Amino acid sequence: MSKGQASQKAIAEHLGLAVGTVSRAMNGYPDIAKSTRDRVMAAARELGYRPNNAARRLSTGVSEVAAYIMPEQTSSLSEPFIAELLKGLGETLRKRGWDLMVTHTTSAQDELEQIDRLWNTGAVGAIVISRPLKKDPRIPLMQKLGCPFVVHGRSASEAPFAWYDVDGQDAFMSSVNHLVGLGHRRIAFVGSPLQYEFAQSRLDGYKQGLKINGLSYDPELVQIADISDAGGERATHQLLTLEAPPTAILAVTDTVALGVLTAIRAAGLRPGPDISVIGYDGLQFGVHTNPPLTSMEQPRAHAGRRIAEMVFNLIDGADPKDVTELQRAHLVSRATDAPAKHPNKPEINSVREKQNDTD
């Protein structure tokens, strides 16, 4: 439309050169004399040259834009997380001249459609997705398309792919260890739907933690909830009405943990002193909850940067199977992890009594 910008042609005319020469000068071809390269660069600066993105893309065939597919149903509470991720992604991409595009989808089907569109219209040159399912159709699709992609999380797949993940299994195992160390024996797990890989692996870690501590697995103590505060609240309400309620609860995410805290307080109990709670993510607002939430913190700022770097690795021709990174989460202890009140007397736990006391 407007864009009164200097093109290579303008530079060429200004200098009495051919456009092809200008192009090669700017791209560092060896068959251009240093003197003319300098002239070209000077003129470019002087005339305010801006390479036309579309033109370059059209002739090279690659788009210097990466797409981030937003996880479908993101509660407003879990979003601080992806905002940080976006920042790391965007800033790191920019260092090599790439831009970041975000795409929201309306359904799993729509998501596949978007991926196909983004790649096949040439809108983007790479894609990053989050929260893969245990068996995620997006992965074989992108492999079929030949689109460079990195997954934030792991997944089952026949062919190897690039991924960045935090070891949730390990994290939940050590959470259990931590709680057992505090004298807890009845430890519950509030998880999310198991089609998500992260949900499964965190549950696995929980089970594994029980096992290595010689605790038996009690299905009653495992609740599956929506990834939301409301989901955590409902699940915890269930747990608290058990005949033998847990003395500690592991939440699959901090967002869910918020609901856990709410439900515990609603039952007239104190998160921490009465029932320990450990979340996962280490979100900043955990310091402001009532009481401040103990959580497994993952290195979030790092994630965006690394994922962007992995995108470049792929672009530079790295084999996807060599482009993987597994980080660890670390316990940040705030106020909701505490010694079990009666480590050896599992009978002191009628919630209703407790409630009446407090009323």
Place this chain on the structure above:
Amino acid sequence: MSKGQASQKAIAEHLGLAVGTVSRAMNGYPDIAKSTRDRVMAAARELGYRPNNAARRLSTGVSEVAAYIMPEQTSSLSEPFIAELLKGLGETLRKRGWDLMVTHTTSAQDELEQIDRLWNTGAVGAIVISRPLKKDPRIPLMQKLGCPFVVHGRSASEAPFAWYDVDGQDAFMSSVNHLVGLGHRRIAFVGSPLQYEFAQSRLDGYKQGLKINGLSYDPELVQIADISDAGGERATHQLLTLEAPPTAILAVTDTVALGVLTAIRAAGLRPGPDISVIGYDGLQFGVHTNPPLTSMEQPRAHAGRRIAEMVFNLIDGADPKDVTELQRAHLVSRATDAPAKHPNKPEINSVREKQNDTD
């Protein structure tokens, strides 16, 4: 690179037509027989045709991508806000085939540079910015560039521009009214640096609220802080060491209010019963703070949608001065607004006594 996609040329050859004919058929030119248009459409579907974005952009000159410039220093706590905004923006843009690009900047200077780049390289066809300064250099820049843009917030400008905003002045005025109605007379304001337009207008609303309630303006009761929980905490600490501390505190954002709560609790006081606190934004995590935070809620989900629609209005040729919308915020009362303890006895307020009591 790969992209085994069908081009218009492929369709043309498949049908024995010229590419120009195919193009005009797809774009609804009137000089194409309906019969051949149908054949073209059928072939397009059959061959899996995908228009090449770059090619179209190159020849039409317009890019169907809108950029959202991320506010420079976004605390991780304020980010739920923009994530919701992005969602509304992205989904609404997509309805007309547009995509959303996000750009993080490292400085004010860099931000101007990015805007210039995004527009002049043809990467985007419109830009939306947030949190304008009272006098914001980005606005005249975009006006000079001729780039369609909408501002999330208002600003002083010679030429009119498109904006969407929530009336912060009105909101803080009614917050003051609300508190006065609860018997408060010493009401403090924890604001943010006044180069931001929103900071100024909220302060103005605060002052206006004082005036219409016949309260005098006491500069001691106004603190300027970083837009963060830490900033709010420091500012509140100052307020509490005053000889005559406030009985109520207005925070410029919910993020800041978190720090206000922390500082109040740290002083051994109870937010709500002892000192009322009202935030601004109505963020969801306000229900999980200690205690739950009363706040002025703005219609956030609506914002992204409307801003995207305004972008299209501009693209469709609307005069920027006609593309504006002012929304109102509404009080959502949770647990931090309460009647003043001693409405008519401003002498009961030595914080140190209170602290000692609690110690």
Place this chain on the structure above:
DNA sequence: GCGTTTTCCGAAAGCGGTTTCGGAATTTGT
């Protein structure tokens, strides 16, 4: 001092669309 390399640049063909222009084929007018 004349052939042979090197060095350096111009010319041109795309990339995949859009849009203008002109003309063949068909329809209309009388």
Place this chain on the structure above:
DNA sequence: ACAAATTCCGAAACCGCTTTCGGAAAACGC
């Protein structure tokens, strides 16, 4: 049945940049 008006499509230029190819000019060799 012949000129005029429509209808419909092909041809070609262009958007800005990349890249291959070939050749002129300069440097080299002996």
